[in-house]
Amino acid sequence: MKQYTYFPGCSCSEGGAKFYNLSAQAVARAFDAELALLEGWNCCGSTPYGSVDEMTSFCLTARNLALAEAKGRDLVTPCSSCYVMLNRTNTYLKQYPKLKAKVGEALAAGNLEYHGTIRVRHLLDVLANDIGYEAVRAKTKRYLEGLKVAPYYGCMVVRPQPSFDHPESPQTLDKLIASMGGEPVPFPLKSRCCGGSLIIPEEDLALELVRKLLDCAVSNGAQCMVAVCPLCQMNLDAYQSQVNKKYKTNYKLPILFITQLMGFALGLGEADMGFNANIVSASGVLAKYR
Amino acid sequence: MAVSTKSFVDEICSIPGGENIRLCIQCGTCTASCPNADRMEYTPSEIIAMARAGMRQEVLKSNAMWYCLSCYLCTARCPRGIKLTDVMHALEGMAVREKLSHRRTLTPTMYGCFSDFVYSLGTLPEFGFMSWYYMLTNPLRAYRMLPVALDLLRHGRLAIKARKLSPEATTQLRAILTKAQSLGGEA
Numbered sequence: 001m002k003q004y005t006y007f008p009g010c011s012c013s014e015g016g017a018k019f020y021n022l023s024a025q026a027v028a029r030a031f032d033a034e035l036a037l038l039e040g041w042n043c044c045g046s047t048p049y050g051s052v053d054e055m056t057s058f059c060l061t062a063r064n065l066a067l068a069e070a071k072g073r074d075l076v077t078p079c080s081s082c083y084v085m086l087n088r089t090n091t092y093l094k095q096y097p098k099l100k101a102k103v104g105e106a107l108a109a110g111n112l113e114y115h116g117t118i119r120v121r122h123l124l125d126v127l128a129n130d131i132g133y134e135a136v137r138a139k140t141k142r143y144l145e146g147l148k149v150a151p152y153y154g155c156m157v158v159r160p161q162p163s164f165d166h167p168e169s170p171q172t173l174d175k176l177i178a179s180m181g182g183e184p185v186p187f188p189l190k191s192r193c194c195g196g197s198l199i200i201p202e203e204d205l206a207l208e209l210v211r212k213l214l215d216c217a218v219s220n221g222a223q224c225m226v227a228v229c230p231l232c233q234m235n236l237d238a239y240q241s242q243v244n245k246k247y248k249t250n251y252k253l254p255i256l257f258i259t260q261l262m263g264f265a266l267g268l269g270e271a272d273m274g275f276n277a278n279i280v281s282a283s284g285v286l287a288k289y290r
Numbered sequence: 291m292a293v294s295t296k297s298f299v300d301e302i303c304s305i306p307g308g309e310n311i312r313l314c315i316q317c318g319t320c321t322a323s324c325p326n327a328d329r330m331e332y333t334p335s336e337i338i339a340m341a342r343a344g345m346r347q348e349v350l351k352s353n354a355m356w357y358c359l360s361c362y363l364c365t366a367r368c369p370r371g372i373k374l375t376d377v378m379h380a381l382e383g384m385a386v387r388e389k390l391s392h393r394r395t396l397t398p399t400m401y402g403c404f405s406d407f408v409y410s411l412g413t414l415p416e417f418g419f420m421s422w423y424y425m426l427t428n429p430l431r432a433y434r435m436l437p438v439a440l441d442l443l444r445h446g447r448l449a450i451k452a453r454k455l456s457p458e459a460t461t462q463l464r465a466i467l468t469k470a471q472s473l474g475g476e477a
Contacts, residue, residue, distance in 0.1 A: 016447040040459035042412035047360045048404035054305075059470035060408070063463060084362075096306045102473050109469035110462040130413040148376040159362035160375060167366045193325050193361035197404075202357070203398035209325060209359075238447075239439050253373065277445045 002130060005071045005118075006035035007064060009079035009087065009230070010043050016238075017079075017230030019274025023259035024078050024123055027274035030139065030263075031105070031131045035076060038068055040175050044085040050086035058099065059106045060088040060225045064207040066107055066114040071074060078259070079122040081196075085130035087120040091161060109115035122157050122259065124228045125164040126173035133179040141267035142289045148262070150217035150253075152175055153191045153234040159206045159279040173226060173258060175235035180265040194235040203242075210235050214251045223285045224254040226261055233257060237279045264289070298346040301384075307365075307376030314338045320364035320374050330354035334364055334374055337381075355381045396427050412463045415452030419468040 009182075012021040029036045041064050043049075050057040051103045062065045063084060067264050068075040079082050094116055107113055151173035168191055175183035194213060195206025213236065227233040237255040244251055256278065263273045265288060275282060302308040326335045332353045333341060340349050358378040365375045382401070385391045391398040403423045408414055424432035433441075437468040442448040455463065 008452070014449050014451070015414070015416045016442060016449070018447075018449070040303040040456060042455060042459070042463050043414050045408055046404070046414075047379070048401035049408055051355075051379045051401050052386050052405045053471070054380055054383050056405075056409070056467055056470040059466050060463075063466055084306060084360075086372040092306050093358045094356055095309070099306055104437075106466050112462070112466070133327050148382075155359075155361040155363070160373065168363075178361040193359045193363075196359050196361070197400070198357075198359055198397065200420070201400045201427075205326065205357075237310040238442055241437060241441065262428065279445055279447075290404045 001034040001129050003073055004033065004035055004076040004126065005068045005073045006039050006042055007038050007068070007075055007082060009077055009082040011230035011234075012078055015230070016176070016234055017257075018167075019277040020078055020230055020233070020257045020259060022259060022272050022274055025173065026230060026268050027127070027259045027262045027266065030266050030268055031135060033126070033131065036066065036071070036073075038075070040067060041109050045083040046081045046085060053101065055084070058089050058092070058103050060243045062093070062103045062107055062114055063110065065110060065118065066112040067122075068250050069114055069118050071230050072118070074119045074121050076121050076123055076126055078163045078228070080122065080154055081231060083120065083122045084156040087158045087161060087163075088180045090116065090118070092256075101248075122164075122228070124157055124172055128176060129164060129201040129264070134180040136176060136262065140180050140199055140265045142198060142265050144177075144261075144265055144289055147182040147285065147289070148221050148223045149220035150220065151190055152187065152213065152217070152225050152227050152232060152236070153192060154227065154229045155193050155196075157228055158191050175226065176262070177260060178237050180262065182261070182265075184215070185222045187220060187222070191214040194232045196231055196235075199235050199248070201232060206235065207239060207243050207246055208219070210239055211247055211249070214240065214243060214249075214253055218251060218253060222253065224256055224282055226256050226258045228258055240280055252280055254278055254280045256282055298344050298349075299342050302341055302377060302380070305377060305380040307373030308380065309423060310370055311341065311377065313370040314342070314372060315370060316392045317369065319367050319369065320372075323363040323367050324361075325361060326359060329357050334378075337378075338372070338374070344456040347390070349381060350385045350388065350390045353395050355379075355385070356392055356397040358382075394463060399423070399427055409467060411452065412455045412460060413453045415449075417448055417450050418452060425428045
C-alpha cells in the first residue's frame, strides 16, 4: 500500500469543493493508496496572504511542512494553490538561507522545526506517476469510448517550478483521460488562467478569461471538461451562468474534477463522487456509459 | 513603518525571486505573456524598468501588480530567471504596508479580508469571508452575485459552518504568526 500525508486545503475540506476531496479519497482507496490527513493543518494562505505579508505567508506554509515532516511521507494536496504555496516555501527555504533563518525563528516560537526532508506533490502527479496509466486502464469498468473531454490544467499545477509536467503543454491529464477510454480534445488554452481569486474583486476580467476557456473547449468538440483545482472548477462551473448572461452565450459544459471522472469510470459508489455538486450537470453526457 | 533606506532596486533584489532584476534585458516576454497587461497602468516590463530607475512611489501607487493573476507565465518564460510573479506579490505587500495601495481596485481589500480571516482562524471560511468582503466594499455587489450563491447553496456547496482548528493547534499557530509578524512583512 502506498501511503501519503494528505493536505486537503480549505476549499476541499469544508468549502465548495468538498466533493473533490471525497472523490479523491475514494479513487485513492480503489488503488490501494492511503491519503492520511495531516492533523492540525492550517490554511496555506494562498495568493492573498502572500501579497499582503510575505513573511507571515511563508510561516503559515512552513508550519504545515513541519507537521508533515514528522510523518516522513510525501505531502499530497489536490489543490493547485495549496500546492504552489507549500512547494514554494519548501523550495525557497533551501535556496534562501536568510529566509530559512527567519522562518526557523518563527517556527521555534511554536516549538517546531523544519529540516526540508519531505516532498510536496499535487494529487495529479500521484495519479499519473505513482498509480499510473496502466493501472487506471486495468481497473476501468466503464470504458469512456467516444467521450470528448477538455483537459484543463490551469496555471499552478504546472508553474512556476519545473515539476512533473510541461509548464505550458502538459500531458498527464490527457493521458489519464485516454487510459479510461476517453478522448482528450486538443485544448490550446489548457494551462491558461481562469481568473483565479480575482473573480471576486474584478469579476468582469475573470469572466472574460472563463469565456475564452469555455469557447476554446467547446469549439474543439468537448462534451465536458476536467479540472484539478477547486478554484478553477468553481470559476468555470459556478460562474458559467454569469458568462452566458454577460456574453449572451449558451454554454452547458459540465466541469468535472478528474477524480469524479475516474471514480465514474472505475464504477465506484456514486455517493462519493458528488455529482449533485456540479452546477452544470454531467448526467446527460455520462448517461450512455452507465 | 520606516521606509527602507536601500535603493528600490536593492530592495527588489532582496526579495526571494527578485535577485535577478538587474539582468532584465527588456525583451518584453513577460508583458506579452501576461493575460492582464492591457489593464495595467504600466506593463510588467515597464514595472521592471521603472523599478531600476528608482521610481518607487510611481510603482507602488500603480494598479499594475493588483492585476497580477499569479498565473506564473512570466516567471516560467523569463529568459533571465526573474521570478516576476514573486516580485509583483512583494510590491503588493510593500504598497499595503506603506498605505499606498491603488484606490480604484478592490483587490487589496479582498486580499486583506482573506488574510485577516486566515490570521485569526488558521482556516478560510468561504461564506464568512465573502460576506465580510461584500460588507466592506459594497453590499450591492453581493446582490449581483446572488444567482451564483443560490446555485452553490442548491448544490450543497455553500458551507456556512467553518472548519475549526483544535485549541492546541490554534495556540501554536498564533505563536508562530505573532513571531513572523514581529520579523516584518518582508521575506
